[in-house]
Amino acid sequence: xxxxxxxxxxxxxxxxxxxxxxxxxxxxxxxxxxxxxxxxxxxxxxxxxxxxxxxxxxxxxxxxxxxxxxxxxxxxxxxxxxxxxxxxxxxxxxxxxxxxxxxxxxxxxxxxxxxxxxxxxxxxxxxxxxxxxxxxxxxxxxxxxxxxxxxxxxxxxxxxxxxxxxxxxxxxxxxxxxxxxxxxxxxxxx
Amino acid sequence: xxxxxxxxxxxxxxxxxxxxxxxxxxxxxxxxxxxxxxxxxxxxxxxxxxxxxxxxxxxxxxxxxxxxxxxxxxxxxxxxxxxxxxxxxxxxxxxxxxxxxxxxxxxxxxxxxxxxxxxxxxxxxxxxxxxxxxxxxxxxxxxxxxxxxxxxxxxxxxxxxxxxxxxxxxxxxxxxxxxxxxxxxxxxxx
DNA sequence: TTTCATTCTGACAGTGACTATCTCCACCTG
DNA sequence: CAGGTGGAGATAGTCACTGTCAGAATGAAA
Numbered sequence: 001x002x003x004x005x006x007x008x009x010x011x012x013x014x015x016x017x018x019x020x021x022x023x024x025x026x027x028x029x030x031x032x033x034x035x036x037x038x039x040x041x042x043x044x045x046x047x048x049x050x051x052x053x054x055x056x057x058x059x060x061x062x063x064x065x066x067x068x069x070x071x072x073x074x075x076x077x078x079x080x081x082x083x084x085x086x087x088x089x090x091x092x093x094x095x096x097x098x099x100x101x102x103x104x105x106x107x108x109x110x111x112x113x114x115x116x117x118x119x120x121x122x123x124x125x126x127x128x129x130x131x132x133x134x135x136x137x138x139x140x141x142x143x144x145x146x147x148x149x150x151x152x153x154x155x156x157x158x159x160x161x162x163x164x165x166x167x168x169x170x171x172x173x174x175x176x177x178x179x180x181x182x183x184x185x186x187x188x189x190x
Numbered sequence: 191x192x193x194x195x196x197x198x199x200x201x202x203x204x205x206x207x208x209x210x211x212x213x214x215x216x217x218x219x220x221x222x223x224x225x226x227x228x229x230x231x232x233x234x235x236x237x238x239x240x241x242x243x244x245x246x247x248x249x250x251x252x253x254x255x256x257x258x259x260x261x262x263x264x265x266x267x268x269x270x271x272x273x274x275x276x277x278x279x280x281x282x283x284x285x286x287x288x289x290x291x292x293x294x295x296x297x298x299x300x301x302x303x304x305x306x307x308x309x310x311x312x313x314x315x316x317x318x319x320x321x322x323x324x325x326x327x328x329x330x331x332x333x334x335x336x337x338x339x340x341x342x343x344x345x346x347x348x349x350x351x352x353x354x355x356x357x358x359x360x361x362x363x364x365x366x367x368x369x370x371x372x373x374x375x376x377x378x379x380x
Numbered sequence: 381t382t383t384c385a386t387t388c389t390g391a392c393a394g395t396g397a398c399t400a401t402c403t404c405c406a407c408c409t410g
Numbered sequence: 411c412a413g414g415t416g417g418a419g420a421t422a423g424t425c426a427c428t429g430t431c432a433g434a435a436t437g438a439a440a
Contacts, residue, residue: 003407003408004406004407004408005407005408005416009417033395033396033397035396043418044420045398046419046420046421047418049398049399050417050418053398115313116306116310119306119313120306123305126341130345137369138365139349140365141365141366141368141369143345143346143349143366144343144345144370147338147341147342147344148341148345148370150341151316152334155333155334155337156330156333159329159333172330175330175331176330176331178331179327179331179334179373180334180373182372183369193436194435194436195387195388195437223425223426224425224426233389234389234390234391236389236390237388237390239427240388243427244426245427
C-alpha cells in the first residue's frame with residue numbers, strides 16, 4: 001500500500017510545508033510567492049497546487065482532513081464528543097514536531113487569509129461529524145451541535161493564542177467547552 | 191447626516207448588488223467578471239471593489255456587519271441571546287424584498303467561495319458578540335458560546351437550505367438551537 | 381459667486397494566485 | 411521487458427485584487 005509513489009509524495013508534501021513555513025517565518029506570508037516555495041522545495045509550482053490546492057492550505061492543511069469516514073466514526077463518541085475532542089487535542093499537542101503547535105497555529109490567527117482557510121477546514125469537519133451526532137438528536141439539532149462543537153473549539157483555540165500559547169490548548173478547550181458538555185450529560189442518563 | 195454623497199453611495203451599492211445577482215442568476219457566479227458587473231451597474235470596477243472589497247461580498251455582505259457596537263449591544267440580550275437571534279431572524283425574513291431570502295442565501299451554500307465569505311462574516315460577528323456574553327461567563331467560555339451561537343445558526347440555516355427553503359428560517363433556528371438554549375436557562379435562575 | 385480643501389471616482393498598470401493543457405518520464409502490471 | 415497509466419514539469423492564460431494618480435463633484439469659507 002505504501003507504494004513508492006505514495007511514499008515520495010508524502011515526503012514531498014512534508015518538505016514543501018517545511019520550506020513554506022521557513023519562508024513565511026522569515027519574510028511574512030504575503031511576501032512569499034508559490035514559485036519561491038516550489039523552488040526552495042525543489043518541485044514545480046504545479047505540484048504545490050496539486051498537493052495543497054491553495055497557498056493558505058500550506059499552513060491550514062490538517063491531518064484531520066485526511067481521515068476516512070470509518071476512522072472518524074471510531075474517534076468521535078456520540079455520547080460525549082467533547083471528551084473525544086479533548087483526546088484528539090492532547091494527541092495533537094504531543095504529536096507535533098519539536099517546535100510545538102505554535103509555529104503553525106500562529107498563522108491561523110495572525111494571517112487573515114489563513115484564518116479563513118481554517119474556518120473552511122472546520123466547516124468541512126462539522127459536515128462530516130453531524131451525521132455521527134444524529135443518533136441522539138434530530139438532523140437539524142445534530143447539525144447545530146456539530147457546528148457548536150467544532151467552532152467552539154476554534155474559539156477556545158483562539159483564546160489560547162491570545163494568551164500567548166503558554167498553557168496547553170487542552171486546558172482552554174476543557175474550560176471553555178465545559179458548558180457545552182452539559183448538553184450531552186443529559187443524554188447519558190436516558 | 192444622510193448627505194448627498196452618502197445617499198448616492200447607498201443607492202449605488204444597492205444597484206450594483208442587484209445587477210450582480212441578476213448576472214449570477216443568469217450565467218453563474220464564476221462566469222461573471224467584476225468588470226461586467228461594473229458595466230451593467232454603470233460604475234467602474236474600482237468602485238465595486240471600494241464598496242464591497244471582494245466578489246463574494248457582493249452576495250455575502252450582510253446588513254448585520256454595519257451595525258455599530260451600541261446597536262449590537264441593544265439587540266443582544268446576554269441572558270437569552272437565542273431569543274435575540276430569533277427576533278433578528280424573523281425581522282430579516284420579513285424585511286427582504288419581494289423575492290425573499292432565498293435568492294441571496296442560495297449562494298451561501300451553492301457557491302463554495304461565497305460560503306467561505308459567509309463564514310468570515312459570522313466569524314467577525316462572533317468576535318463582536320463574545321464580549322457581550324462575558325458578563326455571565328468567563329472570557330474563554332464566552333468566546334466558545336459566541337461561536338456556538340453564531341455558527342450554530344449557520345448550521346440551522348443550511349438545514350433550511352437543504353430542505354429547499356419551504357418552511358421559515360426561524361423554524362429551523364428554533365428547533366435546531368433548542369438544546370443550546372438550555373445553557374442560558376440556568377443563568378436566569380441565578 | 382468665487383475659491384479652496386476634501387473626498388470620491390474612473391483609468392491604468394501591475395502582481396500573483398490559480399487553471400487548463402500538453403508533453404514526457406517514472407512507476408506498476410502482465 | 412513491453413505497453414499502459416498516472417503523476418510531474420512547463421507554459422500560457424485568466425482574473426481577482428492592489429496601488430497610484432489625475433480629475434470631477436461636493437461642501438465650506440471668503
